[in-house]
Amino acid sequence: MNYETVIGLEVHAELKTNTKIYCGCKNEFGGEPNTHTCPICTGMPGTLPVLNKRVVDFAIKAGLAMNCTITKYGKQDRKNYFYPDLPKAYQISQFDLPLCQNGYIDILVDGETRRIGITRIHIEEDAGKLVHDDYANCSIADYNRCGVPLIEIVSEPDLRSPEEARVFLETLKSILEYTEVSDCKMQEGSLRCDVNVSLRPFGQKEFGTRCEMKNINSFRAAVRSMEYEQKRQAEVLSAGGVIVQETRSWDDVKGTSVVMRTKEDAQDYRYFPEPDLLPIVVSDEWVEEIKKTIPELPEQRRSRYVNDYGLPEYDAFLLTSSKKTADFFDETVNLGAAPKTVSNWLMGDIAKVLNDRELEAGDIPFSPAQLKSLIALIEKGTISNSAAKKVLNEMFNSSEEPEKIVEQLGLSQVSDEGALMAMVQEVMAQNPQSIVDYKAGKDRALGFLMGQVMRVSKGKANPQVISQMLKEALDKA
Amino acid sequence: MHTLTAHEIRDKIKNKEMSSKEITKAFLDRIEKVEDKVESYVTILPEEAMKAAETVDEKIAKGESVGALAGVPMALKDNLCTKDILTTCSSKMLHNFRPPYDCTVAQKLKDADTVLLGKLNMDEFAMGSSTENSFFKKTKNPYDITKVPGGSSGGSAACVAADEAAFTLGSDTGGSIRQPASLCGCVGLKPTYGTVSRFGLVAFASSLDQIGPLAKDVTDCALVYDQIVGYDAMDSTSVNRKYASFEKALTGDVCGLKIGVPAEYMGEGISEPVQKAILAALDSFKALGAEYEDMHLPLNEYALPAYYMISSAEASSNLARFDGVKYGFRAEKFDDLVDLYAQTRSEGFGAEVKRRIMIGTYALSSGYYDAYYKKAQQVRTMIMQDFDKAFEKYDVLVTPATPTTAFGIGEKTDDPLQMYMADICTVSVNIAGLPAVVLPCGYDANGLPVGLQIIGKPFGEAAILNAAYALEKNISKVRPTL
Structure with missing residues (x-):
């Protein structure tokens, strides 16, 4: 039997505010353990949280960029559970009145636009980190991340394949980058996702029983975990078995997932309204102010590239999926380089080198002006296309001017x-x-x-x- | 000297009739003399206090400007965080806890140049009505040391009544300032929720807790409130508004004041001597030109159950951080993480605290939340509306502060429900976030004080303090003999 896959995602993004969500501590990655902490974010007795207004600004901005309705009267709630990385033994989050609700984002899959629903976006505080020291037979708590502001974005179960989910994640990431709400650095944990997968026979309306996958550290791991889960559930169902609702932990090294807990031992978080904080009242004026700060979003940029520069839809989509790449493209074109040529470089050789060197899209170590110079050298006939690749590689190493590299490496073309x-x-x-x-x-x-x-x-x-x-x-x- | 009120001490120091060192020494001597009997302190700070007094005296000698309560010796309930000074909440759990910060009210009293004598005993984590739930000691009622001082701020009330400090601060979640003030014959104010910062007060029930003064007279109560009231950006529930001096608002004029006397507070369960003293006080009010009449707060009977649901629910969450991981007590023997939590909390908390955590955890649990916590919140809203309606007609409400005068040590410890009933007159005020002042209005046949409670509109502290001030002048005060 053939099954249709149904996927919903929960994405946590760290907000890049200057300070934490409920205290004045710096919101910065890294630092010696327990140096970005104070009595408030470590939950010392008697201390009280005060909401950082910028967190609300950022969450509303993300919500507007994802076409959400902004909740006029929201509140914060306590999610109670014991763990040593959670010093208050509750996380301040939002339960039934999240800041943003009922939005959507459009994604481009196989040349077709698919609209994926956003159920909600809420704000919450991050927990700390436990470092397990097997040698000393103990665990050590680092509370630097306690109180780092997060938004949790929950999608509708509108995704139908791991590939669609990957495109959704890429698109979501680019929206967060464009709005400058989050750095979206997966390796630093500033973007994390949990995956919900279920299967159902094609044509059936009701959803099948879902499983949730946690401990996913990259988009690639997300896709792999979904593929694995899709296959696992199909095998269970084909053999006449029943899917048990459970939370599974993904092991990216082994490429498998194992059961963390079943529905029966799901925790009761005993949510209740946080009495130390006032309701979040959002006026229309506030929303309007934030609307003004939203820049050109990937979708708008994509159509500009197609309409104004005549780029193919595919090129435009790839270029705009990373804000940094698109900014680099715009700047290079503004310096007078031909759009299609710049696009070819960015999507071709530059993307390849970035990938080889395991750099993030757009982390280009030289300037748009330097790329423009490199293109000019080819157009003038000073260097060949193959030499240009060598120059590019060297530009990644040294960030030197292309002319200088050509000279140093003796790559000028012989036209004599x-x-x-x-x-x-x-x-x-x-x-x-x-x-x-x-x-x-x-x-x-x-x-x-x-x-x-x-x-x-x-x-x-x-x-x-x-x-x-x-x-x-x-x-x- | 130790019988002086805070305003008398303030004036004498200001007029250089007395030094802060002299009065501080007098209180330390008094503590030396009676503390064995009363046991109101958890921590006494003789050296620190003398040093602070000396600093104030030097400032005055040099002609420097000093704070409004310069040199006045006082003490704080042990759930108010004091920098580098033990803050135990009278619990084994925090027996060794020294906060690296001052609570906002401690900072304000420092700014007012007061002298901190020490930290006061209380029911563990402010849960109780007799101070018998302290891990460390049982505080005695200075009027009769076989009786309880009330609770949870029993140390704060007994300390004032025994002249072991000029004034003290307590905290009031369901009556924890007013009930002991009543039992120990002092004046206690539970301010409007949001007028005094809770920052640094170890939370019991965040939506109900409020800090307030316990003092020897109404004037002291007003002047201390003047010092601690005000907006604090560190407490989101703090109300941003300006306050005129409450001390200066004390005129003693209650002509035309409309007093409502809720019948629900004067019926069954209220002892005869208490009823008698309250009625006599009402007649005094009448003689002073005020009017009073019986009225009804029909939802009052639901206040106590709603209070125990809400306060226990919030407490179960607020006290979850005491888990042996970061500070305070940690069990010596445990097998794993869950066992560390279980052992630490089993050994570190007393029976009453555990009982409240259990009630609160239950009330918030999935499947019970709607029936208990949510229902209690709905009752809360209705009780507020009940009061709103009453205050359309009356300026203040007058009730007994407690159903009886001080009860015996050990008398109610076996029956938690009996103990909970001790708060029957006070909890609805917290539920509605209102201000209320308690002062002695008479004494029973055994010489034990009877407390009268005056409840005001939100931010109506000036009115209730003034009414209390007027009544106070008509009551002849009996001092405890120790």
């Missing part, structure tokens, strides 16, 4: 006809069979001979010039 003619003749003399082939109308022979000349010139020969010279010489031969 005398020197080139000598190489052409040398190659022709060594490959008589190719000449015969060419005469017999085999075009491939020309390509082969071109390659040989490039080899002899160590890649420095100007291909346009030698192509012309080769043709002339072959015709005469």
